[in-house]
Amino acid sequence: MRVLIADDDPVVREVVRRYLERDGLTVVEAADGPTAAKALAKHDLDLAVLDVMMPPPDGIELCRTVRAVDQDVAIILLTALGEEEDRVIGLSAGADDYLTKPFSPRELALRVAAVLRRIRQPAAGAQPVLRSGAIEVHPGARTARVDGVPVELTAREFDLLAFLLANQQRVFSRSELLAQVWGWNFGDQSTVTVHIKRLRAKLGAAHGIDTVWGHGYAWGRVTAKGAGA
Structure with missing residues (x-):
């Protein structure tokens, strides 16, 4: 590469x-x-x-x-x-x-x-399509659509979206998202905050990213408290 x-x-x-x-x-x-x-x-x-x-x-x-x-x-x-x-x-x-x-x-x-x-990561394989409302994500092909229209995402934006969609209604702190999506056990947590903001802007009204104050972020309505802040 x-x-x-x-x-x-x-x-x-x-x-x-x-x-x-x-x-x-x-x-x-x-x-x-x-x-x-x-x-x-x-x-x-x-x-x-x-x-x-x-x-x-x-x-x-x-x-x-x-x-x-x-x-x-x-x-x-x-x-x-x-x-x-x-x-x-x-x-x-x-x-x-x-x-x-x-x-x-x-x-x-x-x-x-x-x-x-x-x-x-190879594009081939039987990776399940992730869906939420108007949003459809194909992890294998690394493509995302809103109402059938392709959305241009950076590598990290795509990884973050796919992770949240695969773990809907679970709360993740910024440090946990750094570990799960970025693969880091350390780093500037504002990285997560800015990527969440960019992702919300690109997905528009279709996004389902909720801020759970004092805890972190989740996709969709949270049914139980999750990770710590």
Whole structure:
């Protein structure tokens, strides 16, 4: 699978490239926004790691540009900015994940692997179709429809929707959703909050995601209290 590393720091690119190549990935490098934009247009990429602070267009602008035309490429943002508002801006732009510098290259490699593992899942197989009202999700084909009309979802948005539909009327805390959908036992829980918001916006009135205050989120009417906050 092919991954883009876009960062103006050559040391960061070199270290991350070595970790990802050890995992058997093909790595494309870019030192600035224009080069990254060309790589995104030229290569058939599975995932892009974009530095928020590189020469413009920066990572967030590139993320918005990609998401306007492509929901399939997974995106992880890197930045030296640590404030929650900055993280939320990046996630709201369509990023699947957000890592603050300085970071562990191995942690980044593990997060990349977790995203790509979902993408690698075979489309064939007798996986049951998930339905709720006007929403229909085909896990094998990784497609979603509302009233028969396809809905463009990012990899994480699709995973989150499929998980909630497969576990209707069960409450999950943000930390549990991070573990079940993202495959992490740690991380920024605002990632879940922003993905829930994006999913609700894309599904419109058809969504069945309920906020269970003090506990988390559930799909559909909750019949019993579930996970802790």
